[in-house]
Amino acid sequence: MHTAETAEQDLERHLERIARDGYTIVRDAVAPDLTVRLRDTIRRLERELGVEPRNTAAEGKATRRLYNLLAKDPVFAEMPAYPSILPLVERLLDRGCLLSGMTAIDIGPGEDPQPLHGDDIVMSKHLRRPHAPMMVTTMWALTDFTPENGGTWCVPGSHVWPQTPGDPDAPRDLDIRMLAMSAGSVMVFHGSLWHGGGANTTQDKWRCGVNVQYCPGFVRQQQNPYLGIPREVAARLPDRVLELLATDSTRESWATSTGGARARWPSANASRRQPIVMPSAAAPRATAVADARR
DSSP states (O other): OOOHHHHHHHHHHHHHHHHHHSEEEETTOSOHHHHHHHHHHHHHHHHHHTOOOOOBTTTBSSEEEEEOGGGTOGGGGGSTTOTTTHHHHHHHSOTTOEEEEEEEEEEOTTOOOOOOBOTTHHHHTTSOSSOSOSOEEEEEESSOBOTTBTOOEEOTTGGGSSOOTTSTTOOOSOOOEEOOBOTTOEEEEETTSOEEOOOBOOSSOOEEEEEEEEEOTTSOOSSOHHHHSOHHHHTTSOHHHHHHHSOTTTHHHHHHSTTHHHHHSOOTTOOTTSOOOOSSTTOOOOOOOTTTTO
């Protein structure tokens, strides 16, 4: 019987693994039916939107990527506040954390290994490493991840190193771990962990996963929800997801006041050339990701 006490014990074990290794894997975290719906929706969107590999070092030559998922289908709204994952993220950051972005990553046959990197590389250029997590990434496996089909590879313990992979004094003799996890499992890791997508050496197997990334409330999100998510889509989002999208200074008014976020969200037809008035006068203006509406 899974009680609140055993749930807390499981949470503590995952936190201990992240503190030691920089990551943990929550096995069978996602309901099987949701795993299937997410995978099938991504594959449908890839066909409908004509998604093709971008042929860059970071994005790959045989990898299909979809950004800004909340704007693309209602099923993705089930991911950010998922009950088996968000409590772990909140313990690593706090309840005031924000959803930084959601990206589907479908690695195809013939893909090369992605260069090792940390997801908080921008922050690590300005903060002395090691530092508290400025990014927490959750990688949802929607197909089985294996060493052969592009399963994530990482360097355990690298989140506490003072170097990033590109530093001149970065270690070269690395203990690289090739991760395997079944569909429905989720890898949760500290943003400073050295990691990357693995090579896909199979003939016909695609490895599909989704990055759901979070940051502290004072950090700018990678994917700007105010410009990337249409007002009519925001109107249907659950309150906790809206909280994860709002800035800290506006969270209460957006989520709980009369009209809430549904009344304050910028119009989908608003011109990109016009300034968007945020609920807080102190809230900074931000630019949209390049393909926010694609």
